[in-house]
Amino acid sequence: MTLRSWATPLVIATFAVSGVTGILMFLHADSGLNKLAHEWIGLAMVAAVLAHLVLNWRAFTTYFRRPLAQVIMAAGLGVLGLSFIGLGSGPAGGPEAAIRAMAGALGDAPVSELALLAHKDGAQVMADLAAAGVTVTSADQTLAAVAGDDARRLTGLIVAVLAPAQPGG
Numbered sequence: 001m002t003l004r005s006w007a008t009p010l011v012i013a014t015f016a017v018s019g020v021t022g023i024l025m026f027l028h029a030d031s032g033l034n035k036l037a038h039e040w041i042g043l044a045m046v047a048a049v050l051a052h053l054v055l056n057w058r059a060f061t062t063y064f065r066r067p068l069a070q071v072i073m074a075a076g077l078g079v080l081g082l083s084f085i086g087l088g089s090g091p092a093g094g095p096e097a098a099i100r101a102m103a104g105a106l107g108d109a110p111v112s113e114l115a116l117l118a119h120k121d122g123a124q125v126m127a128d129l130a131a132a133g134v135t136v137t138s139a140d141q142t143l144a145a146v147a148g149d150d151a152r153r154l155t156g157l158i159v160a161v162l163a164p165a166q167p168g169g
Helices: 003-026 034-055 057-065 067-082 094-108 111-117 122-131 143-147 151-162
Strands: none
Touching: 003 034, 034 057, 057 067, 094 143, 094 151, 111 122, 111 151, 122 151, 143 151
């Protein structure tokens, strides 16, 4: 089997899968294994394109002498470079990291400050926590101190404190 017999067909096949799955992901219509296929087929596409370049090297190098081709390739490299710039949409790590940071900040705040944030008085927050099965000994205590290293428990306590007060309660 020669390089010529499989390089271009592999470029076509990987482009088809990568293109369709990429469009589906862009439209948030992907399902099943689309994202996984897109990522892995992308790697296969790199290999296929490199093999295609080896076969067509001489023709490929002629594009470096054409102004329009130079502009298009430079624009592609520019977009690649820009893709590494963060947009400042939050802490590194995306929304999950932002939520962890907020939970950490809320957990480290004294119960008295959380009461202000929840628009409740300290007694109501203590009652809400007691209803959640937690005894807080002082309004200066933090939820992180109560929860210890249990992140799920901390999240539950934050929800118990910040949930709106029940009518009549």
